[in-house]
Amino acid sequence: MAGVVLMTVIAVAGFAIAIYAAWLFHDLPDGTELADYRPATSTRVFAWDGTLIGEFAKERRIYVPYDRIPPRLAQAFLAAEDRNFFAHSGVDVGGLSRAAAKNVGNFMEGNRLEGGSTITQQVAKNVLLTNEQTLGRKLKEVILARRLEASLDKKQILELYLNEIFLGYRSNGVGTAAYNYFGKSVDELSLSEMAYLAALPKGPSNYHPTRRKEQAIDRRNWILGEMAKVGWVTPAEALAASKEDLVVQAAPARAKYRDADYFVGEVERRAQNIFGDEIYSSGYYLRTTLDPKLQTVARIALMDGLEQYDRRHGWRGGWDNIDMGNGWQAVALKRAAPAEREEWQHAIVEKASSSSVSIITATDGTRGRLADNDVIWAFAGKGLKSGDLIFVSEQSKGLFRLHQVPAVNGALVAVDPWTGRIVAMVGGYSYSLSKFNRAVQAKRQPGSAIKPFVYAVALENEFTPASIVMDAPISMAGANGAKWSPQNYTRRYYGAQTLRKGLEYSRNAMTVRLAQKVGIKTVSQKIAEYGISDNLPAVLPIALGAGETTPYKLTAAYSMFANGGRKIRPHLIEVVQDREGGVVYKAEARKCPGACKRAFDGTESPKLLPDGSPVIDPITAYQITSYLEGVVQRGTAARASVLGRPIAGKTGTTNEYRSAWFVGYSPDLVVGVFVGFDDNRSLGEGETGGASALPIFVDFMQQALKNKPVKPFMKPKDAVFVSVRGYEEAFRPGTEPKPVVTAAPSDIEGPKPYTEVWRDGLTEEVPSQDAAPERKPYVDEAEPILY
Template identity: 65%
Template structure:
């Protein structure tokens, strides 16, 4: 049957349309298969817990540090204040408890708003619900693609079927990045305001809710005006929804935005060496779980003794260094240089010395100018004399100074060229109550208490005398203190001398220990035998290995202050060896 031309063209057009539809459907099917072939399982979130920080406490409960891959403090939903949750819902998803994963009305409003945003060149809004943000943050990437939005919507719907609303909100509030090194509201409350969640004010809660849109956009210092505007808008939304009264919202809007100058790991900062040593021991046992498992760690540290130990070591090293003279300025610029402050900021004082300031010397008689416009002043007369006796001062020198509390003059300071360590162990239990690994952790994190192999010198002699007592000697045993010459391994003569360059003849063993007499100790080591002394020293733990040569009796071997201190414990506790430990409970 012949078709009319019109009918023929209509048939061809119909076939073409059906073909296009079929091809389009086939293409969509292929795209969907490709898009969703690696779709994550929303059910995984039923048991999901985000990485959380391990918090480290002293024995009395003082927070001394934390270890974290992501600085986060997980807070269960029932411990999150309602006003904080409401602030986030007012800012991000006011219909959270009424939709099933995707808020169609909110999405439509966002798309209409994006028309204006695109025209103005502004960032586009996604219209994502809290559930969608959980799906994106935990299961997907942040790629701004249509495919990701499709996945996000589907996963959000599945999440609503797998978890209840409270679980989803708990995940959101603990997972989200809020700036200031903070993941989740628990860490953010601590880092921004130094508070636990229940202690936050309404205004502080509203400010935290402003941050998901971009923490840098609403930085509390650099963008304070925008931060306040966003916070106050959220407070207005909460009042409009009836979650707070208009009066409470107005009162909160009137509050200033005051945050900590910088995020703090812990308010107590005298135990940096101790905290790092605990971290290394924790990693050896727990591996990467230490920084993401949210553990509670109770240590043996006594904060009172630790602070006293740090102060004593720093002061002692500074006094010792001062007795050895002024070594000169740590930097120099031309006296009339306009950019001298840039050079002065290049070197930082020890973080533990918060009152030290970098300063420019204006004249050799001790006039100085402080950085950051903190004024001018004069060095104390005794410090000017001290400097002149050393390398001296001249205009253009860059130095550290500290203002004296009583006179108002400035004291000249220098970082010691020597270093040291201090360990305090409870001898009956092995609890390490204080540990300082150096002058300043900010300048050097090498732990000289546990890592530095040093010659113990005369501190080793008690182990020689203890080995003698174990092998038949008594405190009354007589040892001759007289000159002795021995042939060294290299063929040279070795003649140990006493400190006072004289010898005392026959003396009871106890006298040699009391007076730390070198020649007498060497003769005693000859009598006991160095092999027995080496074996005894290994049993005490003071050394791992040691050559059986007589020079070792005077402390020529190597050990760490940590091992030496723990090896001394049996002298106090009745001969029982202890294993020093820093961690009591995980």
């Protein structure tokens, strides 16, 4: 009877074990799926010259193929985790026995149990299983390890391990860890650095490089000793490496180059539109159009220009006023300073008077005083008093400059007019303080910066550089029957003028007449065709910039004047490759003729068509460029003539000085600058495009064009050049003014009316009695948009 019971118990137990095993292993993968497995990998973003500027990832990982992993780096991990890796078949029986023996003591002492897992088992656990500490998971791990060894070779398994393992510091895999800890690629690591990375799988927090530095060095040195025992390094090499200090970066960095945050943010948005969430896991190589040198210059020029505007409008006072008792430093440091201004420090005013201000810095308690001109500036505004919290920067020992974060904001966009490559883009004063990208997201009225396009439409529709338009008062019915009377900035009118004068001096009345004659519907349609703005209403205020656009679109549209009339496609992403190097996206859309595939035979190389599609005649493009050169030489942007080279451009200022613009260009670079408040309030009396935006353009171009050859704007080869009122003007053949044939004395009938002499003019309205003769150039224009 006892035997029957025993047999029954054994049968039931066996049946139970069978059921448990069936349940445990019913969904266990066979391991073959790992043959094509690749862990989620970061998309790395590079500038045009190869500078790393960003990274997109949910898990930060740089995948490194096995043949690119330094042998000693792999050996360091083998010494630390599984020195018999190349000898066992997935499970190290000896290692499991040693771990079991140690776990008796660990259990008695309440310590975490050791698993004795091989690298193959760790790959199985990390990729296919969970981290739960159960017997069932351990059994699955053992079985999967055997299956992996049957499906993959050792190098493949080790490659997976070294790219999958979490190593702390927001690092998955050795490639990311090398960059995050040491700012290096894996092939640049020293022996001691390799050994430290190999210490981390046991628990990154246990061997943190700063908080637990002593334990980290001890573990690193133990690994060096193990490598020497096996013969992977010499004892001398191990000893030398063990004497090195452990020095890491203060914190993981996305990229060392940080001047392109607005640019990178927009690249991420556009890449996501193309690839979806794959950009966070597929390990793309993404090359952008950015020129890092120009980007840095652009950031500095915009920040400096906005600070100069802000300084003109007075000191607004400290951001807080607190008691100078214990703990004031912590309160001060809660206020974020612009990350882009590394030299700025938090400080508190100790004593203040209109003649002297003493301060104490929050970080190190340094005492000093403010520069005299900053004291004058402060007390001309809200003043300073004891306890005020402020930003300062040290000018010299004990002497500090006073700073405040500008309330105004702006954007700068620079584009190659021949290719559409956005070489620089800054979307605001400080990305660390505001992520809103004003270059692509802020829709504002462009004011007079729209006028070159109105004049281009006119020149494409029967007007010529010899045409005459009246600069005289004009009134018409506006919206809801209201009277609309656009006025010139000077509130004066100058009679019959050529198109050049109208654009160089930004005459509002002339521009409205011109748009009226051409047809505002035509003008509106063309502005949309040029890519400036969509769905503009066909109303005359559009001719003075009443529609909305972005700095990005407006700057790109100006490219057609620089490149001979072609509408280019502005872009930030140049090419994207997958992890194997295959091209999955490229901006270059031009097709090369079949001759491109032939071997070089000494004959002329095939020529590609230029980028973009023709939208205006090349002669029209040059006519506008010539007018805009005049804007710089004599008109509202004369301040840009300091650049001492051919520059064309146009200022723009909107109603009540709400937005200030300048878009200008050299033969090879178009730059647009916008300045305005985020709430669209007035910039203040006199803050025109020439006063607020133009200086930023000049600062940028002085550096961007430094050491570049001086190039003139290219003249169209088929244009006819004729002098009109002292200026050389370009005409399409057949439209140039004809020589006047002198009549015989008997045919002379007396003076001719002006309208008969200039038959292509627009002179149906007589100038007002207060029309004044031509004046010298004035500084700038602000074109009220009254409607």
